[in-house]
Amino acid sequence: MYLKKPLWSEGIEAAKGEASGSDPKPQAxxxxxxxxxxxxxxxxxxxEVTLALTTGLRDxxxxxSFLRVRALRSLLNFLRSVAxxxxxxxxxxxxxxxxQLQVVPVLFQHSLKESGLEAEDDCNENRVRDLSHIFGVEPMKLTSPATDAEVALALRVLEGCCLLHPHSTALAHRHNAIQVLMNILSTRGVLxxxxxxxxxxxxxxxxxxxxxxxxxxxxxxxxxxxxxDKQVDENLRLKCGEFLQLLIGHVNGRDSSPLANIHEDTRRLLGEKSASLIWAAGQFGSTLDPEQRLTALQIQARRxxxxxxLY
Structure with a gap:
């Protein structure tokens, strides 16, 4: 969404100049x-906002997949300009x-839609039972699976929606977002x-x-x-370290949080020294500006x- 200066706004400066005079009528x-x-x-x-959303969500x-990828790039650029x-x-x-303009449901219904073996079995069963696409006049619709680039873009759009619109987290919950993303984390590539x-x-x-x-x-x-896992890409391992620091820093001191025991879990899974480094980053990170915070997260993740x- 890149807006040019409208032609009818050029007269505003002239109007302001007239308003600076002594006559009260020009001021009004x-x-x-x-x-x-x-x-x-x-x-x-x-x-412009509604048009960008309407066209982006349509594609x-x-x-x-190539049409969905193009639409997701457009939506991501749109969210950046909105911010x-x-x-x-x-x-x-x-x-x-x-x-009709909600972004999150469309992401989970298309680009982030899970297509496991069970879904394939259901699809094959439906094809056996329903032969209307053979005897009817309308051809059967085939949807190409989501590519790696499409999934990564959809995740970026989801992140942007949740950061700009907190209620999007509730919309995502209705689509079992955490389960879907955990499946992506365990089965997809580094991107x-x-x-x-x-x-x-x-x-x-x-x-x-x-x-x-x-x-x-x-x-x-x-x-x-x-x-x-030392076989995992190093940049992804560093990203995991930053993730744990941010998560622990967010839930720290909130006894009512479902993740209130996260520090104990981290100590059990990663050892005392690593857990202490992660916990320490969560304590001082909030006092830094965003740039310094990012640098501190990266340094601490390396540690x-x-x-x-060495463990």
Whole structure:
């Protein structure tokens, strides 16, 4: 969503110049023009937001993966532009109360839809029972499976939605988001696994329901297995270290959290030294600005890996 300056807004500067004079009439005129331009600009941005969502979600439902990938890239760029101002963030939040414009359900119904053996069996059974596509006039629809790039993009879009619109975590919970993402984490490649860890954090922030699902899925054990495995890509292991630091830092001091025992679980799975390094990062990280915090997370994650490799 990249807006050009509208032609009708060029007269606002002239109106402001007139309003600075001593005559009260030009002042009133300038204020009225400014108010009108402001209103027109807000309506224009709202139309742009709804148009971007409508077109993006239409292609995100497409049968072919390349169309869905293009739509997801467009939605990701849209979310990045939305994050530039509080006004556009508020507009995006308003649109997510409209079912037709909700992003999260579309992600789980298409790009993040699980297609396991059971689903394939059901599909084959339905084909045997239903022969309407053979004897009817309408051809059977075939949907291409999600590629690695598509899944990774969908996870990035999911992360952005949850960060900009907290209620998206509840929408994701209705689609068993944690179970879906844990399956991606254990079966997909490095590209999707890295995006999955970032999306998991955004899903669990201030969401006890998703935290409870993460606990039920033995999420800490899954992440600990990845970080301990020296055959796993080093960058992914570092990402796991950053994930644990962020998660422990978020739930630290919240006794009512479903993950209140996360520090004890980490100590049991990774050892005392590594658990202490992860816990320490969660204590001081919140006092730093975002850039310093990211650097501190990366440094501490490296120390965690070194402590594990020496263990």
């Amino acid at each position: 005129y300038g204020g009225a023009v400014a108010e009108l331009v402001n209103s027109l600009q807000q309506q224009r941005v709202y139309r 995100a439902r497409a049968e072919f 530039d101002s509080d006004f556009t963030i508020d507009l995006f939040i308003q649109t997510q109360s409209i079912p 999707e696994q890295g995006a999955c860890l970032d999306a998991l954090i955004s899903l669990m922030v201030d969401s006890p329901l998703n935290q409870m699902d993460f606990e039920k899925c033995n999420g800490i054990m899954e992440v600990a297995d990845l970080i301990r 965690v890996l070194e402590s594990l490799d």
